[in-house]
Amino acid sequence: MNLQEYKTLLFVVTAVLALLVSSPALQRLLVYPQTEFFTEMWLLGPEHKAENFPFNITSNSNYNIFLGIGNHLGSCAYYSIQVKFRNQTQPAADSFNRTASSLPPLYGITVFVADKETWEIPIAFSFAYAYDEDPFNATLSQVKFNNVMFNGVALDLSGYSATWDSERNGFFGNLFFELWIYNDTLGDFQYHERYIGLWFNMAV
Amino acid sequence: MRIQRSKTPIALIVLLLLLVAMFPLPVWASQADAANAISSAKNTILNCYNATREAETAGANITVIVGTLNEAGSLLSQAEFAYATNDFDAALTFALQSQPSLNNIIQEANALKGTATQLRNQDFLVNVVGSVIGTFAVIIAGFAVWFFLKRKYETAGAHSSESSRV
Numbered sequence: 001m002n003l004q005e006y007k008t009l010l011f012v013v014t015a016v017l018a019l020l021v022s023s024p025a026l027q028r029l030l031v032y033p034q035t036e037f038f039t040e041m042w043l044l045g046p047e048h049k050a051e052n053f054p055f056n057i058t059s060n061s062n063y064n065i066f067l068g069i070g071n072h073l074g075s076c077a078y079y080s081i082q083v084k085f086r087n088q089t090q091p092a093a094d095s096f097n098r099t100a101s102s103l104p105p106l107y108g109i110t111v112f113v114a115d116k117e118t119w120e121i122p123i124a125f126s127f128a129y130a131y132d133e134d135p136f137n138a139t140l141s142q143v144k145f146n147n148v149m150f151n152g153v154a155l156d157l158s159g160y161s162a163t164w165d166s167e168r169n170g171f172f173g174n175l176f177f178e179l180w181i182y183n184d185t186l187g188d189f190q191y192h193e194r195y196i197g198l199w200f201n202m203a204v
Numbered sequence: 205m206r207i208q209r210s211k212t213p214i215a216l217i218v219l220l221l222l223l224v225a226m227f228p229l230p231v232w233a234s235q236a237d238a239a240n241a242i243s244s245a246k247n248t249i250l251n252c253y254n255a256t257r258e259a260e261t262a263g264a265n266i267t268v269i270v271g272t273l274n275e276a277g278s279l280l281s282q283a284e285f286a287y288a289t290n291d292f293d294a295a296l297t298f299a300l301q302s303q304p305s306l307n308n309i310i311q312e313a314n315a316l317k318g319t320a321t322q323l324r325n326q327d328f329l330v331n332v333v334g335s336v337i338g339t340f341a342v343i344i345a346g347f348a349v350w351f352f353l354k355r356k357y358e359t360a361g362a363h364s365s366e367s368s369r370v
Contacts, residue, residue, distance in 0.1 A: 014346030
């Protein structure tokens with residue numbers, strides 16, 4: 001082996017060894033910074049899949065879903081999930097204007113999620129409602145809600161009602177969850193521009 | 205006769221006081237008590253959350269603390285709901301129940317933060333400083349071997365030219 005061949009071999013061996021030894025330091029330098037900071041929010045059906053969500057429901061029957069949050073904000077977050085209910089005519093949260101619904105929350109769930117962690121709870125609910133009959137036509141004119149049992153807590157729905165939707169043929173109610181996040185600067189919760197919900201057909 | 209009459213109300217009062225002492229009357233929480241307890245619970249939770257976040261930034265594993273915070277948060281939610289439905293007793297109870305579990309959270313978070321900072325410094329020293337020094341050592345060793353080989357070849361070359369001359 002002549003000197004030139006030794007030179008090449010030595011260069012390759014040195015370079016490979018240097019790369020190996022420097023890899024722990026390079027590992028820290030060559031990590032792309034996180035550029036997107038967001039929170040995921042999801043609802044899953046009773047089998048913990050995105051299917052078979054309850055839709056046609058009856059009064060006082062129990063239904064199960066799962067509600068979850070994934071934190072990708074870069075640090076631990078303090079959330080509040082506001083549980084709300086509305087009929088077809090009441091205001092929902094607005095995806096375009098990024099505003100929350102003006103309806104009062106029925107319940108607030110306080111949640112803490114560490115960065116890159118998820119949080120999920122099973123939700124068992126049942127609606128208690130009654131029908132109003134139209135005496136002239138002998139038809140059902142509206143659904144009057146009494147309450148919704150939400151994980152064992154009775155949330156008052158007196159004053160809530162749903163009228164017949166002739167386009168979709170049913171009495172519809174929308175149970176939805178708004179995500180709010182604690183803002184250190186404000187010292188209060190602010191709407192995190194995320195909401196998720198389910199429409200229900202209040203069957204007889 | 206007069207003495208007899210005056211004894212009856214005194215005996216009744218004594219009996220009443222005894223009854224009060226034996227059977228404590230339920231204490232109904234006022235709206236203000238419940239509101240104060242909720243406000244206090246919120247502040248405690250917020251302080252714990254801030255300590256937890258600092259620990260997380262330092263690189264600590266905060267899973268257990270977050271679990272405790274969620275338990276306290278759940279009780280706070282129930283307290284707020286009870287308060288909204290004018291059940292101030294339940295609101296007070298839930299708000300007070302949320303506090304004990306949070307007692308050691310700040311100390312725990314600070315301890316985790318200290319450990320995480322120490323581990324991070326150690327990790328930096330080994331993996332970054334050690335790695336950079338190691339890389340320089342490998343490069344210098346490469347050069348040293350190269351100079352050694354070069355000198356060896358040059359000496360061998362000189363010897364061979366001298367012997368051929370001889």
